Amino acid sequence: MIIEKFFNKWIMFxxxxxxxxxxxxxxxxxxxxxxKVVILGIAGIGLNLALGYCGLIxxxxxxxxxxGGYITGILSFHALNDEVxxxxxxxxxxxxxxxxxxxxxILVSALFSFIIGLLSLRTxxxxxxxxxxxxxxxxxFFSISxxxxxxxxxxxxxxxxxxxxxNTMDPLSFYVISLFxxxxxxxxxxxxxxxxxxxxxxxxxxxxxxxxxxGIETFKVKLLVFVISGTITGLAGSLYTDLNRFVSPTVLxxxxxxxxxxxxxxxxxxRLYGPLVGAAFFxxxxxxxxxxxxxxxxxLGLILIxxxxxARSGILGLFDKKLRHEK
Amino acid sequence: MTLILFxxxxxxxxxxxxxxxxxxxxxxxxxxxMGLINLAHGSFYMIGAFSAALIAALxxxxxxxxxxxxxxxxxxxxxIEIIIIRRLYRRDHLDQVLATFALILLxxxxxxxxxxxxxxxxxxxNILNGTVPIFDNIIYSKYRxxxxxxxxxxxxxxxxxxxxxxxxxxxxxxxxxxxMISALGVDISKLYTIVFAIGASLAGLAGAMIxxxxxxxxxxxxxxxxxxxxVIVIGGIGSIKGALVGSILVGVTDTxxxxxxxxxxxxxxxxxxxxxxxxxxxxxxxxxxMALVLIIKPSGLFxxx
Numbered sequence: 064m065i066i067e068k069f070f071n072k073w074i075m076f077x078x079x080x081x082x083x084x085x086x087x088x089x090x091x092x093x094x095x096x097x098x099k100v101v102i103l104g105i106a107g108i109g110l111n112l113a114l115g116y117c118g119l120i121x122x123x124x125x126x127x128x129x130x131g132g133y134i135t136g137i138l139s140f141h142a143l144n145d146e147v148x149x150x151x152x153x154x155x156x157x158x159x160x161x162x163x164x165x166x167x168x169i170l171v172s173a174l175f176s177f178i179i180g181l182l183s184l185r186t187x188x189x190x191x192x193x194x195x196x197x198x199x200x201x202x203x204f205f206s207i208s209x210x211x212x213x214x215x216x217x218x219x220x221x222x223x224x225x226x227x228x229x230n231t232m233d234p235l236s237f238y239v240i241s242l243f244x245x246x247x248x249x250x251x252x253x254x255x256x257x258x259x260x261x262x263x264x265x266x267x268x269x270x271x272x273x274x275x276x277x278g279i280e281t282f283k284v285k286l287l288v289f290v291i292s293g294t295i296t297g298l299a300g301s302l303y304t305d306l307n308r309f310v311s312p313t314v315l316x317x318x319x320x321x322x323x324x325x326x327x328x329x330x331x332x333x334r335l336y337g338p339l340v341g342a343a344f345f346x347x348x349x350x351x352x353x354x355x356x357x358x359x360x361x362x363l364g365l366i367l368i369x370x371x372x373x374a375r376s377g378i379l380g381l382f383d384k385k386l387r388h389e390k
Numbered sequence: 391m392t393l394i395l396f397x398x399x400x401x402x403x404x405x406x407x408x409x410x411x412x413x414x415x416x417x418x419x420x421x422x423x424m425g426l427i428n429l430a431h432g433s434f435y436m437i438g439a440f441s442a443a444l445i446a447a448l449x450x451x452x453x454x455x456x457x458x459x460x461x462x463x464x465x466x467x468x469x470i471e472i473i474i475i476r477r478l479y480r481r482d483h484l485d486q487v488l489a490t491f492a493l494i495l496l497x498x499x500x501x502x503x504x505x506x507x508x509x510x511x512x513x514x515x516n517i518l519n520g521t522v523p524i525f526d527n528i529i530y531s532k533y534r535x536x537x538x539x540x541x542x543x544x545x546x547x548x549x550x551x552x553x554x555x556x557x558x559x560x561x562x563x564x565x566x567x568x569x570m571i572s573a574l575g576v577d578i579s580k581l582y583t584i585v586f587a588i589g590a591s592l593a594g595l596a597g598a599m600i601x602x603x604x605x606x607x608x609x610x611x612x613x614x615x616x617x618x619x620x621v622i623v624i625g626g627i628g629s630i631k632g633a634l635v636g637s638i639l640v641g642v643t644d645t646x647x648x649x650x651x652x653x654x655x656x657x658x659x660x661x662x663x664x665x666x667x668x669x670x671x672x673x674x675x676x677x678x679x680m681a682l683v684l685i686i687k688p689s690g691l692f693x694x695x
Binding site: 182186 | 489494669689
């Protein structure tokens with residue numbers, strides 16, 4: 064644990080170092096990449112709560128990522144066109160204020176995670192994996208066939224949504240905003256994990272029957288974890304739309320679910336900073352392999368299989384073990 | 391007029407369902423016997439289609455191409471089982487999901503490497519081209535009827551294989567108690583490889599047959615893989631009977647829903663809205679069906695609770 068904390072300090076150091084280098088060497092692309100890592104890291108941290116700490120293998124977190132993304136896209140699309148979003152029962156217009164968009168994105172993601180969780184958590188094991196996958200896929204097909212917001216082509220929003228007194232189009236400012244949310248979600252996770260509620264959902268991963276026999280209603284606990292997890296991932300989706308100024312059905316595609324899961328596993332499951340390290344590794348791999356070969360996904364697949372077969376505790380786990388042996 | 395359309399769409403739905411059955415039968419068999427959740431099953435569908443397209447281009451024979459799809463997918467299945475999948479049986483579901491997800495990336499990209507990004511086409515043989523009258527005034531595509539026929543033939547073949555042959559007995563025994571049958575001297579790892587190869591080759595055949603209607607391209611297996619998951623969740627994981635019933639149910643619901651829901655909504659709404667709302671909801675219909683089945687029976691229609 065102490066060693067992990069030591070690493071966490073280094074991770075924080077890198078979170079500041081990399082964008083600073085971007086500013087010093089005038090490489091805004093670096094900052095954009097770092098922002099992408101931070102946002103995908105938030106999505107992973109969300110999934111990690113359900114997957115890593117509670118053992119709920121959700122292959123459907125793309126649903127929440129996409130909902131957060133689409134809510135952001137749709138609201139700002141309406142604000143841009145000056146149209147009302149819907150006129151009944153009250154007239155609601157779009158918005159391009161992040162401070163308004165975030166709460167809505169959070170609420171809607173929470174609502175969807177609640178509904179999907181309520182249905183999916185009736186099952187467990189393989190059924191749960193497939194059902195979460197199927198629900199995400201249902202939204203994916205819905206987004207493709209619903210013509211109002213671009214359908215298959217996706218939705219461009221041209222300008223990032225605004226934040227009071229900050230120029231969000233400046234890469235560094237947007238990085239700081241994303242970093243704030245990253246720290247916030249890490250803080251929330253940390254508080255949750257160490258709370259009595261956190262003890263119970265971590266115990267469920269170990270042995271659900273025993274937790275039941277102590278008198279805890281495990282269904283409610285799992286549902287709550289699932290909702291919190293989905294909401295954090297939804298928020299990441301909202302930021303992701305702003306980062307790209309574009310949202311398309313790809314964010315709802317099941318490959319996105321798989322990738323978020325890969326961040327969690329690459330970094331190391333049930334480690335607070337694991338998903339962030341995983342996302343960083345993933346993006347670094349994509350950038351370096353992608354510059355050598357068009358078929359970088361082939362090598363990514365190969366590396367992933369090797370990690371799963373031979374290094375199950377992830378990157379942080381590898382370092383952890385090494386340091387422990389040296390001591 | 392509408393009755394004819396309905397009947398035609400019903401047949402289309404059954405045709406789609408039989409192909410889903412080829413996918414989901416393998417998936418459910420692999421899960422039932424080895425306890426493996428195989429996301430890469432769609433890749434065998436793709437490999438089958440590409441093997442068929444390759445052989446069809448070389449020999450210009452559709453029938454050889456169908457054989458090639460079976461053989462190609464089976465060979466790929468055996469190789470992948472021995473090199474990678476075998477190590478996953480003892481792992482938990484999460485590792486299986488991730489490893490097979492990684493396998494999809496690897497296989498899709500590998501096929502794109504070999505064949506390029508452009509779709510290939512498979513031609514339907516002359517004897518199956520055109521249409522055939524069924525009842526008085528209903529005509530239907532010969533090739534699609536052929537697919538339905540093949541689907542039911544394979545369902546029958548699987549039934550005989552599972553219930554009447556020695557291999558079938560072993561497969562069923564493996565489903566019930568893995569330790570016991572290996573203790574009785576059955577070479578369990580060989581049995582696993584065979585089951586995996588059967589599943590892969592069924593998926594490959596489905597890929598080749600659908601590839602002749604649509605196109606043969608990288609990633610073609612993924613949409614149908616997820617539908618196959620819906621099928622086995624509805625039918626109950628591990629049950630081949632459930633896979634058959636689930637496939638037909640999903641195939642028919644999906645096809646009929648997409649065509650008739652917009653028409654139905656036009657009765658209440660203005661046509662342009664009805665089309666967009668109808669087609670959106672139509673594409674979600676099978677998932678709603680799945681949710682309903684789960685609410686009523688969480689372990690699927692034929693699953694053991």
